[in-house]
Amino acid sequence: MKNQPIRFHKLHGAGNDFVIIDNRSDGKHARFDGKNAVLIRRICDRHFGVGADGLMLISEDTDSDFQLEYYNADGFPGEMCGNGARCAVWLAHLLGVTGRQCKFIVWGENYEAEVLENQQVRLKMNPPTFSAERQNLQSLCDNRFPEMGWLNTGVPHLVVKSAENLAALDVRKFGAYFRYHPKFEPEGVNVNFVVPESEHQLNVRVYERGVENETLACGTGAVACAIYAAQQWQWQSPVRVNAVGGVLQIAFDPDFQQIYLTGPVATVFEGELNELYFHNNAVVNK
Template sequence: MQVHFYKYQGTGNDFVIMDNRDGRYDGLTQQQVHHLCHRRFGIGADGLMLLNNQPGYDFGMKYYNADGNEGSMCGNGGRCLVAFARKMGLQQPQLRFLAVDGPHEATMQGEDWVNLKMQDVDWVEQGPLYYYLNTGSPHFVKYVDGIQSLDVYTEGRQIRYNDRFAKEGTNVNFVQQQDNGIFVRTYERGVEDETYSCGTGVTAAALTSAGNEATTYRVPVQTLGGHLEVRFTKTGERSFTDIWLCGPALLVFEGQLIINNE
């Protein structure tokens, strides 16, 4: 099979993207997706996305983790797919699309800044040393000191594969408060390693960083791959609405290759 692909990145979270509005890539297998995302034997990416036709929406989003399995919602992926949709000719001021966790809307500022509306959150589990919530994907959030020197792979993997999470998996976010916002590093399930950034992860971290006041927040977020911003309204002790993940989404390159049909 000959594949025409595009490589995008959003704060270092990188993705292979294909225009599948004619259904030509519907038959991609888990092995093929895994191969395409492999950093030594393929293109290399944290995940793969298909831009699909979706009745009632401007497009549909289908997301695969780097291991080849279909994934839950990916925030940075959604932002990159919006930028790609614009490149493919969808020029509406506001784009509406359907992802695995439901409808989303998005706008763009300039050539590469994407504002993506996330799902409302009405449940947050709070333990003595952690938070656990779902922002389209499940996230464990732990506040730490010395985040720059933290062994995210080892500590994140221990939590992701503990007795509670081993079967379904969870993403694990380590967060440190800064003078202006938060610094977030994330171990992602499906990638099974630290990524440079995780959109649903920084969203989860930003929500847990909010104060006690039910008001509108704007949280700057630093990741290994760059800066993001999360805007939201806190409506109750553990409920949030009007959540927006905002940041850059850039085309890296495009190309063609032939992949095995097996």
């Protein structure tokens, strides 16, 4: 194996953090193999690697500004990541790949985004989908979680209204319970615990599938929460989502055909991956 360093960028969107690699075939960069799940898992490990909620690869595309591959921290592909895509758009803009407005592809799905002022990126989301067989979730409700709903905003999400203060909620315990519940097999589900702060404003904590833990924010989850509030509580656009790591704003039309996710992005640091190190050093199982 060639021990050629691979350049990477560490970014976060409202605390949702990612390792992003410029994987264009321009001869300036060592190419990264996205099929190596073990290597991705080791890079995302917060003790033995760089540490991240996921890893992304930016590469060329003939029909758009760039192509984006997203991998969860477990090393396997994730269908979509809203905050990750916003971070990738920001980095692509900094690298000169795109202007302020861009079009890109994530696993064959088309997206559009715009870099705004004050390090904000607005991402146009695809319309959500719903499942009739997963709409009757009353059997999962109780005094602690009086209502909930399932929808797919690029990845499957469960929005759970909490009767408890979110600060005291054991998100890892209850998140894992719902994430692996037979009702949501075989793919599982991301779990968003919500408490309305005021009209058009939600407090949210999220347990992410593929990370298998709480993350500080989730873009597709924030969109799911906003749409749920619009459907169940007749909230109007826009909806402000207060995540642990920052604020996300979701704007939408009445039919949910035009949905925009806006929030902050930031570059944390840049560096080089020594691929040989990650191959030679195992990660302790969590």
